[in-house]
Amino acid sequence: MRNAxxxxxxxxxxxxxxxALFMLASSLFSIASAGSLSVTVVDKDGKPAADAVxxxxxxGKGAPKNPLPLQATIGQEKMxxxxxxxLVGVGAKLRFVNNDAWDHHVRGGAAGLTPALGASAGSAPAxxxxxxxxxxxxxxxxxxxxxxxxxxxQSAVLLGCFLHGSMxxxxxxxxxxxxxKTGADGIASFDEVPDGAVQLKVWHPEQLIDLPGQQxxxxxxxxxxxxxxxxxxxxxxx
Ligand SMILES: [Cu+2]
Numbered sequence: 024m025r026n027a028x029x030x031x032x033x034x035x036x037x038x039x040x041x042x043a044l045f046m047l048a049s050s051l052f053s054i055a056s057a058g059s060l061s062v063t064v065v066d067k068d069g070k071p072a073a074d075a076v077x078x079x080x081x082x083g084k085g086a087p088k089n090p091l092p093l094q095a096t097i098g099q100e101k102m103x104x105x106x107x108x109x110l111v112g113v114g115a116k117l118r119f120v121n122n123d124a125w126d127h128h129v130r131g132g133a134a135g136l137t138p139a140l141g142a143s144a145g146s147a148p149a150x151x152x153x154x155x156x157x158x159x160x161x162x163x164x165x166x167x168x169x170x171x172x173x174x175x176x177q178s179a180v181l182l183g184c185f186l187h188g189s190m191x192x193x194x195x196x197x198x199x200x201x202x203x204k205t206g207a208d209g210i211a212s213f214d215e216v217p218d219g220a221v222q223l224k225v226w227h228p229e230q231l232i233d234l235p236g237q238q239x240x241x242x243x244x245x246x247x248x249x250x251x252x253x254x255x256x257x258x259x260x261x
Pocket of ligand 1: 126127128184185187190
């Protein structure tokens with residue numbers, strides 16, 4: 024009789040232990056139910072295409088480990104936007120910094136459209152313009168900020184300069200958190216993508232006609248996909 028309560032609690036411990044094991048096993052299983060996906064983007068000639076944005080739309084639930092940046096700095100250096108392509112999430116703040124000794128008059132608008140004029144620094148994703156004085160010796164560079172509130176009808180924003188027609192840059196505001204810019208090897212890698220069907224699309228600044236989307240299946244085995252652009256991007260002068 025004296026042992027009875029002890030026996031009861033021991034089976035309770037067993038129950039808790041097996042429940043804990045079950046939870047551990049199911050959490051391990053849920054980690055395993057995501058996979059990696061490597062997307063290679065090549066140009067019309069089959070060469071790796073850098074600075075393409077690969078956007079995924081997984082059907083399964085889950086968020087990437089590294090969210091898209093909500094803050095980015097775009098320099099104006101030697102008549103170029105640096106970086107040439109900036110990938111951010113919706114609501115990101117873009118800081119434009121003029122590192123040149125001369126003025127720049129930066130404008131931004133939906134890629135493929137004439138930028139809307141009249142808007143100024145602040146919250147103006149549809150079109151904005153900001154005049155940045157040149158940097159004088161020994162003084163900090165002038166900078167202004169713009170907030171990319173909405174991705175708008177088009178996620179891609181074309182950057183230009185009223186004073187220097189050759190200056191071109193892009194900002195891609197992705198609604199999906201699953202977006203990665205291709206490197207020099209043309210590859211965009213994704214980790215822990217939820218299992219199942221995934222819609223994939225590729226955007227490149229010089230691919231003016233939208234490429235058809237693709238569907239890939241992600242599982243515990245690493246998946247691969249490749250996309251070919253219909254253009255050969257111009258080389259950026261260095
Ligand atoms: Cu300029």
